[in-house]
Amino acid sequence: MTRKAEARDRILRATIDTLAAQGFPATTARAIATTGGFTPGVIYYHFDDLDDLFLAAMRHSSDLRMARYTERTDHLDRAQEMLRTLRELYEEDISTGHIAAVQQLVAGAARSSGLALGVRAEIDRWEEFTGSLIGRFLDGTPLAAFIPKQEVAMTVLAFYLGLEMLAHLDGDRSRGAAIFDSAKRMASMIDAFLPADPA
Incomplete structure (x- = not known):
């Protein structure tokens, strides 16, 4: 990785960290620079403005996480x-x-x-990816006629984002664990419709 690419990556990581820790209104060029340990001017050498940086940071983080999701889920059939x-x-x-x-x-x-359009495009990527995971288990089963996978995908994304928002408010992350525990019953039902030895 070149020094320019390393600097860009450092800015993107600092942006994600600042957004996560301080929230959108407090994520200024100065706050990002403080998080990353560089001067604010460095940001504008690599990015046109903060919106450009925000979208690049979201794409960067999404690319890393989507690669991780693909790696971990690509072989799963139950x-x-x-x-x-x-x-x-x-x-x-x-x-x-x-x-x-x-x-x-x-x-x-x-x-x-402009920021809204870029953020929407990234959310659409995740919705498509989530829909493909859901389709892996629904397509070709009787459940496919009753469970609309794209609507479910959108619901899953809303759950992810909404749960984080609530956790920020009260610091309680136990609700996420409880929802995953409840989902075990649905997963068992879906597995019952799948072939015993899936191809």
Whole structure:
């Protein structure tokens, strides 16, 4: 990695960390620079403005997390195993600040149409990815006629973002664990519809 690429990566990481820790309104160039240990002017050498930086940071974080999700889920063919893996990935999303940063960008996008369009495009990527995971278990089963996978995908994303917002308010992350525990019953039902030895 070149020094320029390293500097850019450092700025992107500092932006995600600042968004996750301080929230959108407090994520200024100065705050990002303080988090990353560089001067604010460095930001504008690599990015046109803060909106440009915010979108680049969201794409960067999403690319890393989507690669991780793909690596961990690509071989899974049972719903219960998928649920266990998604729970672990969700915990990683929390520890890396990814969910918190994205939630802050969604909230902050209301002030800028350009930022809103970029954030929406990234959310659409996740919705498509989530829909493909759901389709892996529903397509070709009787459940497919009753469970609309794209609507479920959108609901899953809303759950991820909304749960992070509530956790920020009261610091209680136990609700996420409770929801994953409840989802075990649905995963068992889906597995019952799958072939005993899936191809």
